[in-house]
Amino acid sequence: MFGYVxxxxxxxxxxxxxxxxxxxxxxxxxxxxxxxxxxxxxxxYDLTFLYVLLDSLDTAPVNGRRERCIAHPFKKxxxxxxxxxxDYAAAMNILLTYYNLRDKWADEKSxxxxxxxxxxxxxxxxxxxEYPEKCKIIKHHLKQLQELxxxxxxxxxEAAEPFALIMRELFQGGxxxxxxxxxxxxxxxxxxxxWIYILDAYDDIEEDIRNNNYNPVVRQYKYNGxxxxxxxxxxxxxxxxxxxxxxxxxxxxxxxxxxEKNKGLLDNIIYSGLIVKxxxxxxxxxxxxxxxxx
Amino acid sequence: MKKNPYKVLGIKxxxxxDEIKRAYRELVKKYHPDKYRNNPLADxxxxxxxxxxxxxxxxxxxxxxxxxxxxxxxxxxxxxxxSQYQYDTDAxxxxxxxxxxNMGNLNxxxxxxxxxxxxxxxxxxxxxxxxxxxxxxxxxxxxxQRAVQMDPSNFEYRNALNNLNRQSAGYRQNYYYRxxxxxxxxxxxxxxxxxxxxxxCECMGGDLIACC
Numbered sequence: 114m115f116g117y118v119x120x121x122x123x124x125x126x127x128x129x130x131x132x133x134x135x136x137x138x139x140x141x142x143x144x145x146x147x148x149x150x151x152x153x154x155x156x157x158y159d160l161t162f163l164y165v166l167l168d169s170l171d172t173a174p175v176n177g178r179r180e181r182c183i184a185h186p187f188k189k190x191x192x193x194x195x196x197x198x199x200d201y202a203a204a205m206n207i208l209l210t211y212y213n214l215r216d217k218w219a220d221e222k223s224x225x226x227x228x229x230x231x232x233x234x235x236x237x238x239x240x241x242x243e244y245p246e247k248c249k250i251i252k253h254h255l256k257q258l259q260e261l262x263x264x265x266x267x268x269x270x271e272a273a274e275p276f277a278l279i280m281r282e283l284f285q286g287g288x289x290x291x292x293x294x295x296x297x298x299x300x301x302x303x304x305x306x307x308w309i310y311i312l313d314a315y316d317d318i319e320e321d322i323r324n325n326n327y328n329p330v331v332r333q334y335k336y337n338g339x340x341x342x343x344x345x346x347x348x349x350x351x352x353x354x355x356x357x358x359x360x361x362x363x364x365x366x367x368x369x370x371x372x373e374k375n376k377g378l379l380d381n382i383i384y385s386g387l388i389v390k391x392x393x394x395x396x397x398x399x400x401x402x403x404x405x406x407x
Numbered sequence: 408m409k410k411n412p413y414k415v416l417g418i419k420x421x422x423x424x425d426e427i428k429r430a431y432r433e434l435v436k437k438y439h440p441d442k443y444r445n446n447p448l449a450d451x452x453x454x455x456x457x458x459x460x461x462x463x464x465x466x467x468x469x470x471x472x473x474x475x476x477x478x479x480x481x482x483x484x485x486x487x488x489x490s491q492y493q494y495d496t497d498a499x500x501x502x503x504x505x506x507x508x509n510m511g512n513l514n515x516x517x518x519x520x521x522x523x524x525x526x527x528x529x530x531x532x533x534x535x536x537x538x539x540x541x542x543x544x545x546x547x548x549x550x551x552q553r554a555v556q557m558d559p560s561n562f563e564y565r566n567a568l569n570n571l572n573r574q575s576a577g578y579r580q581n582y583y584y585r586x587x588x589x590x591x592x593x594x595x596x597x598x599x600x601x602x603x604x605x606x607x608c609e610c611m612g613g614d615l616i617a618c619c
Contacts, residue, residue, distance in 0.1 A: 270543035300448055303542055355545040361578035369451045388582045
């Protein structure tokens, strides 16, 4: 998956960092408990963010305890415990990874993605039984995305829409029933999804040109064999606007939510983490010390 | 259920008059209708602002200072719906398109827009608004920019374009404002300041750093 949504670590308080990691561990453990050990490797930061966000709309205090796990057998780590948000985020994590791997398999035919998607299939089926409606909608958008990519869509906005709509679907959380909150969450998801998709496209320009893969940014700005870094410089301004404006909309939606806890952590992600990541990618440092899963 | 006004304003109970006022000003800026213009969440922002106004009024009443009940929300009305256009069909269409956009019915607005005959500045402007509302900021920006180029004297178009630039710049600024560690004085700065201080001292007849 993409995994671009991260806190800005240097600005984070230690306590906040612990809590973020606690949520991360909790999501991982929930996946393990509900679906088995294999899909735990699919864990990603975007979904961890969703988990923290949804859980923070709830007034119950953050609960947790120190535990060991397979990844860190010698040191006990803080793990958050929360009910429905964790289950929901775990299911969506599997769903998204499965679709992503299948998509990769379809257009790149890499062995990792092919065998990965085969391995995830049975877990996906379980999620499908739990959230049939979500699966249907997300599948529909993914089909549209494949269609657009097949036809070589030349409009970045249009190409970004299916993934943005998928994220909207994920953010309008299964267990949040407040209509207003869902509206704001949905808009936040749309804009965050759009940001992820465009940022990922910009990040992959070199690779996609080299392998002759579809890339909406390359298409829209009509790359014609020039020097790649020159091309990137040329399109920097409009891409930067598009990304930053999307983030400003994320912020607008975020500020309308009633955040009951973890405000420092969430503020850090919304006001610093996202823009720091944007700048990293725009300056061509996006692939540095990445901790992407899958 | 009425919310705790202190919580709404994000301040501690028993906050001073100045603190309340400062928090109130900040929040009004944050949820200002200008910021949410042409945004699907405008109604939520309005609701929030209403809550904030209410909370502020309650607190101010309790503080016994009635005269400070200025309410910001009334003073902003959308200044875009005056129709000084002649009554030809396109102008009529434009009027209807605008109201569809305001209602958030983008499909209908797009349909009408496609029916407009002239592709003048106003057409590009409206197309830009529809794109923005859908979340297609790249297209939206390009269309509004085009409208401004075609009719540079139009205040509304220019204003919309400036607003777009301001929004994205504002988001960035917020980051620079929050994170000061990245602008902490570096070595160069420190040396410069030391040198200045030394020079000043020497002017006054003393010396801060003996070797220079």
